[in-house]
Amino acid sequence: MAVRHSISEYNTAGQIGGVSISLDQTSNVFMFEHEGTRDVAYRHHPTRWSDSHCGVEFVRSFGSNDQAEKKFCRRMKMKKSVTL
Numbered sequence: 001m002a003v004r005h006s007i008s009e010y011n012t013a014g015q016i017g018g019v020s021i022s023l024d025q026t027s028n029v030f031m032f033e034h035e036g037t038r039d040v041a042y043r044h045h046p047t048r049w050s051d052s053h054c055g056v057e058f059v060r061s062f063g064s065n066d067q068a069e070k071k072f073c074r075r076m077k078m079k080k081s082v083t084l
Contacts, residue, residue: 005076007042010056013075014041017068019058032058 011021011030020033021041030041045055062069 009076010042013072014056014058016075017062017072018065019061019068019072021058032061034058034061 007030014021014032021030022032023029024031024038031038032041039057041056041058043055043057059069059072062072
């Protein structure tokens, strides 16, 4: 069983957790605010199971804020699993 999430679901969950995520219109890449700088929100990390897998980089902005991290996790957990 696996869960497939869309970019909009990740963005919404991150924003609920307090992360500022936006699409950079020039580069067409999602960015997030972290320690006063902007960084790429998703990085391509292919695995042997998925060539399109992306790492969710913006979780670094949670740092030691457990409450924000839990909000993000709860939101992502709400989606039902699907059999691949």
